[in-house]
Amino acid sequence: MNPLLNALLVVVLALNLFALGTSRIVTVIKLVSLQGFLLGLIPLLMEEHLGWSATLASGGAILLKGAIIPFMMLRAMRDVQIKREMEPLIGFLPSMLLGALATGFALLFSKALPLAGEHTTPLLVPAALATIFVGFILLTTRAKAITQVMGYLVLENGIYIFGMLLLGTMPLVVELGVLLDLFVAVFVICIIINHINQAFSSLDTRRLVALKE
Amino acid sequence: MAFVMILFPLFMAAVAAVVPSDRLRPWLLPVTGTIHLGLTLLVLARPGLADTTLWLVLDPLGKIVLLVVSLLFFFCSIHVVGYLKHSHTRSNRVFCACFSAFLGVMTLVTWAHHLGIMWVAIEATTLVSAPLVYFERTPRSIEATWKYLVICSVGIALALLGSFFLAYASLHAGIKPTLAFDELLQQAPYLSKPWLHAAFVLMLVGYGTKMGLAPMHTWLPEAHSEAPAPVSAMFSGALLVCAFLAVLRMYQICCMAGEFTFISPMLIFMGLFAMAVAGVFMVGQKDFKRMLAYSSIEHMGILALGIGIGGAALFGTLLHVVAHGVTKGLLFLSAGNIYHAYGSKNTDEVSGALRRLPLSGTLFLTGFIAIIGSPPFGPFISEFSILNAGFATGHYVASGLFLLLLLVIFIGMGATVLKVVQNREPVSESAPQPVFREGLLTVVPPIILLGLVLLLGLHIPAPLSNLLHNAVDFLEVQP
Numbered sequence: 007m008n009p010l011l012n013a014l015l016v017v018v019l020a021l022n023l024f025a026l027g028t029s030r031i032v033t034v035i036k037l038v039s040l041q042g043f044l045l046g047l048i049p050l051l052m053e054e055h056l057g058w059s060a061t062l063a064s065g066g067a068i069l070l071k072g073a074i075i076p077f078m079m080l081r082a083m084r085d086v087q088i089k090r091e092m093e094p095l096i097g098f099l100p101s102m103l104l105g106a107l108a109t110g111f112a113l114l115f116s117k118a119l120p121l122a123g124e125h126t127t128p129l130l131v132p133a134a135l136a137t138i139f140v141g142f143i144l145l146t147t148r149a150k151a152i153t154q155v156m157g158y159l160v161l162e163n164g165i166y167i168f169g170m171l172l173l174g175t176m177p178l179v180v181e182l183g184v185l186l187d188l189f190v191a192v193f194v195i196c197i198i199i200n201h202i203n204q205a206f207s208s209l210d211t212r213r214l215v216a217l218k219e
Numbered sequence: 220m221a222f223v224m225i226l227f228p229l230f231m232a233a234v235a236a237v238v239p240s241d242r243l244r245p246w247l248l249p250v251t252g253t254i255h256l257g258l259t260l261l262v263l264a265r266p267g268l269a270d271t272t273l274w275l276v277l278d279p280l281g282k283i284v285l286l287v288v289s290l291l292f293f294f295c296s297i298h299v300v301g302y303l304k305h306s307h308t309r310s311n312r313v314f315c316a317c318f319s320a321f322l323g324v325m326t327l328v329t330w331a332h333h334l335g336i337m338w339v340a341i342e343a344t345t346l347v348s349a350p351l352v353y354f355e356r357t358p359r360s361i362e363a364t365w366k367y368l369v370i371c372s373v374g375i376a377l378a379l380l381g382s383f384f385l386a387y388a389s390l391h392a393g394i395k396p397t398l399a400f401d402e403l404l405q406q407a408p409y410l411s412k413p414w415l416h417a418a419f420v421l422m423l424v425g426y427g428t429k430m431g432l433a434p435m436h437t438w439l440p441e442a443h444s445e446a447p448a449p450v451s452a453m454f455s456g457a458l459l460v461c462a463f464l465a466v467l468r469m470y471q472i473c474c475m476a477g478e479f480t481f482i483s484p485m486l487i488f489m490g491l492f493a494m495a496v497a498g499v500f501m502v503g504q505k506d507f508k509r510m511l512a513y514s515s516i517e518h519m520g521i522l523a524l525g526i527g528i529g530g531a532a533l534f535g536t537l538l539h540v541v542a543h544g545v546t547k548g549l550l551f552l553s554a555g556n557i558y559h560a561y562g563s564k565n566t567d568e569v570s571g572a573l574r575r576l577p578l579s580g581t582l583f584l585t586g587f588i589a590i591i592g593s594p595p596f597g598p599f600i601s602e603f604s605i606l607n608a609g610f611a612t613g614h615y616v617a618s619g620l621f622l623l624l625l626l627v628i629f630i631g632m633g634a635t636v637l638k639v640v641q642n643r644e645p646v647s648e649s650a651p652q653p654v655f656r657e658g659l660l661t662v663v664p665p666i667i668l669l670g671l672v673l674l675l676g677l678h679i680p681a682p683l684s685n686l687l688h689n690a691v692d693f694l695e696v697q698p
Contacts, residue, residue, distance in 0.1 A: 120413050122391045138380070145373065151365070158372065165380045172386050175396050179335045179386060183379060185342055189372040192346060196365060 008128055011051045014044055015129040018167075019109055022140040025160065027102040029090050034156050035079045038163075042071025045163055048170055059177030067166065070187050075159065078194045083152055086197060095147040105140045112136035130170055138164030155193045162186045220268040221275040221330045224258050227251070228323035235315040244315050245303045251319050252289075252296035255326075259289040263686065273399060274333040279690035283537055284464045285329040286686070287544040288457040290671075292322050294664035295449035298552050301660030302447055305559055313350050320347045321453065328461040334382050334398040337465055341378070341429060344458060345371045352446045363438075363445035370438040374428025378465070381421030385472075388414035400468060407475035415473065419482055422469045423489070430462035431519045432489050433496035440500070443512030444564065448555020451508065455515040455551060456544030463522055463540065470526055471694055483527050487617050490524030493517065494624040502631035506564045507557070510635045511550055514590060517628055518543045524621060525605045528614055533691045535604030541683070542597030542675050543590075549668040550586040553579045556661050557639065566635055571644035578657050580640045582665045587636040589672050591629045597675030 021041045025034050046068030049060040083089075094101065112135035119131060141161025145154050162183070169180040231251040238244045262268045262277060263286065269277040277285065299318065303311050324343040331337035345368065353364040385403070386396040391411040397403060428435035443451045473482050497517035504510040518539070525536030556579035561569045572580035589596035592603070602625070609618035674680070679687075 120391060120411060122387075122393075145369075154369065158369070158376070161373070161376055165376055165383070168380060168383050172383060172390065172396065175390060176386055176398070179382070179398055182335055182339065185339060186372070186376055186379065188342075188346065189368065189375070192349070192368060193372075196368065 008051060011048065012129050014047060014051070015133040015167075018044055018163075019129075019133055019136055022109070022137055022160065023102055023105050025156070026105045026140060026143060027098050029094075029098055031083055031089060031150065031152055031156075032080070034153060035076050035083070038156050038159050039072050039076035041160070041163055042075070043068055045166055046072055048167070049173055052170055052173060057177075059181075060173065063173060063177065063180060066181070066184055070184065071159070071163070075187060075190055075194075078191065079152065079155070082194045082197045086152070088150060088152070093149050095149070096143070101143055101147055104143060105136075108139040108143075109136040112139065130167060134164050134168035136164070137161075137167060140164075151193075151197055155190060155197070158193070159190055162190070220258075220262055221272070221277070224255065224262070225323055225327045225330065227258070228255060228319045228321075228326065232316040232319035232323065235319055236312060241311055244311060245300045248296035248299050248315060248318060249293075251322065252293040255322060256289045256293045259285055263682070273401070274336055275330045276332040276401075277330055278332070279686065279693040280464060280467055280537075281329040282686055283540060283690055284460055285326065286683075287460055287541055288322070288325045288329065291453060291456045291544055291548045294548055294552070294668055295452050298452075298555070298661055298664045299447075299449045301658050302449055302555065302559075304658075304660075309356070314354050317347050317350045318450070318453075321351065325457055325461050328464060332400040334385070334400065334403070334468065337468065338375070338379060338382055341426065341462060341465055342375050344461060345375065345429070348450070348454070348458065351450045352442045354447055354450070355445065357445070359441075360445040363441035367438045367442040370435065371429055374425045374435060376425070377421050377428070378425025381418045381425055381469075384414050384418035384421060385410075385469075387411075388418060403472050404475050407472050408477060410476055412476075412478070415476055415478065416481060419469055419473050419478075420485070423466060423482075423485065426462045426465040426469075427489065427523075430459050430466060431493070431516045432523060433493040433516060433520070436493065436496065436516050439516060440509045440512040443515065444506055444508040448508075448551050448558065451511070451555075452548045452551035455511070455547040459515060459519055460540050460544060463519065466523075467526065467694070474529075474694070475696075479529060483529060486523050486527030487614065488527075490520040490522070490527055491617060491620050491624065493520030493523065494621070494628070498624050498627040498631060501628055501635075504631065504635050505566045507566060507569065507635055507639050508551075508554055508564045510632060511547070511554060514550075514628070514632060515547060517624075518547075518590075521602065521605065521621075524609075524617065528605065528609050528612055528617070530608060530612060530695075532605045532608035532612075533694055534687055535601045535608060537687050537690050538675070538679070539598065539601035539605065541687075542601045542672065545668055545671045545675065546586060546590045546596070546598055549582060549665045549672060550590060552661070552665040552668070553582040553586060556657060556665075557583060566638040569639050570642040572640045575644050576657055578662050579665070582662075582669060584636065584640050585669060586665075586672075587632060589669075589676075591632060592625060595673065595676045597672045600676055600679075 018041055021037050025037045028034060046064050049064040112132040116132040138161055141157050141164055144157025144160055148154055166183050169183050173180050228251055231247055235244055235247050263282055324340050324347055327340040331340055349364050349368050352367055353360055388410040389396040389406055391414055392409050394406055394409060431439040443454055494517050497513040501510055501513045522536055525532045557572050558564055560576050563569055589598055592598045606618055
């Protein structure tokens with residue numbers, strides 16, 4: 007129906023896989039910010055006539071996801087002095103394969119979903135599901151706090167893509183998604199203030215005893 | 220009225236942020252608590268005040284939760300003054316401001332009659348309460364705060380996706396989508412079923428994370444045990460119940476859509492699973508504040524089980540919201556006193572609390588007897604009525620497991636509590652402990668809470684009973 011929109015979503019999906027496959031944190035931040043920028047373009051492609059809501063959604067997303075948050079992340083990265091994701095729970099290649107599998111699954115699964123007539127052709131629903139899943143993989147398998155936050159951002163992007171289905175009818179509710187970015191901001195502030203390198207900051211033996219139960 | 224009740228604590232938070240004196244600032248909290256409690260009682264007494272706008276309505280369910288939140292905050296705010304006196308080493312500016320704002324956003328949760336506003340309010344509770352967990356600034360409290368933020372934010376994200384799914388359910392059915400609660404209740408029977416189911420699952424998982432249902436509960440023991448005692452009491456008795464209210468909203472929509480048979484087994488399973496997880500971790504638990512946190516998970520499980528059984532169990536479930544809140548307030552506040560007197564939460568180092576702190580030790584022990592559901596206290600009545608309803612509606616397996624798990628939890632919890640209160644005091648080898656004396660501020664709130672727990676067990680006051688019956692009627696309205 008909308009070839010440009012579908013092409014854009016395919017790029018978004020590809021960015022997911024790249025983000026899963028790289029160990030350099032700067033690259034992940036750049037990939038996710040590019041993804042955020044592309045997502046910001048979607049509202050412009052969705053609406054035939056540009057309303058204030060679509061413009062607002064688009065501008066907000068580009069500014070936040072594409073610029074402000076990546077900038078803060080880079081700043082945080084400089085502060086805590088880490089460059090690479092060291093010990094992921096699942097390796098980079100396996101997690102990439104898992105992401106690819108999830109994407110394929112999402113494509114098949116969304117065929118079976120009961121969708122409203124105008125939503126059957128664009129890739130919106132499968133892209134949303136796949137991105138959410140990739141976000142979960144990043145969030146749960148990476149050890150560095152910064153990469154986990156990037157995972158959360160990808161998860162949030164997935165929800166944003168799904169929100170696009172509702173943009174025409176309830177724009178204000180869709181805008182609520184922006185509030186999730188507040189969390190991201192808080193995370194980054196946490197990292198900067200406390201220099202949390204890992205999700206589990208203290209790794210002395212006492213801590214290990216506490217985790218035993 | 221809604222705006223007054225929500226904005227007043229936020230205003231007081233702003234005042235707390237500008238008051239320069241660390242000694243005077245905490246006294247703003249009891250002032251906030253008293254006025255808020257007064258307003259709450261006024262709203263409950265005069266139903267005419269309960270409607271503000273279409274999106275902010277205090278329905279019978281919201282009234283119960285608001286009562287619990289406001290009551291608990293009142294007692295915790297008095298205790299906080301004593302607590303902050305004891306730990307006067309650092310500035311309490313952020314703490315006081317956030318604690319007051321916390322009350323404001325929880326009030327918004329109880330008034331919200333629009334799932335979008337409700338979602339914003341629940342997210343806000345996470346954001347303003349994170350600095351409260353962080354207050355002690357130990358590495359463990361940093362870790363607890365981080366876990367709390369990350370896990371709850373994922374839950375909140377899923378709840379937003381659930382709200383989107385719910386909106387899509389009406390879009391797919393060809394109705395104009397809305398998230399206003401009253402309109403949703405009217406639309407409920409016509410919503411697209413698959414999307415409604417998916418929305419329910421996501422919201423149960425999302426808000427369930429905040430509520431502390433296993434297996435998404437992992438933030439809860441950390442946050443509850445690291446936060447200062449009055450904060451833990453608010454978390455356990457009020458915050459978790461606010462998330463429960465969000466689950467109840469979705470529950471009601473599903474019931475209106477005639478989907479009770481779809482959601483009931485899920486809720487029963489989640490409830491029993493939460494109880495089982497709590498039971499496993501409570502047995503042999505050495506950290507007594509952590510033990511109380513697991514007890515909160517158990518009781519959230521009981522609430523989920525109660526609405527899963529539905530029908531006759533609803534009255535007991537809603538009563539349990541009140542009874543659990545009050546009892547947990549009592550337990551956390553007295554546990555906080557014990558923690559201060561010993562400087563440790565580990566039962567290896569804490570024993571003989573009955574000798575060192577006769578009042579707090581007794582309160583802690585009595586609170587334990589109340590929370591495990593023994594007569595003549597409030598939780599006994601509510602748990603018994605849930606159990607009764609379970610057997611009456613033919614949920615024999617679930618009710619049997621419920622009893623069994625209560626027994627396991629009784630044993631596990633009892634071992635820890637008795638270690639804390641009995642035996643001799645530990646011999647302090649080295650430096651003398653920081654001297655902590657029970658003051659009026661730290662002991663009177665739990666004593667009054669104990670009185671309330673006892674009152675709930677002996678005779679439910681008529682106004683509360685009316686409130687509960689109204690709420691049950693409100694929940695049970697069929698299409």
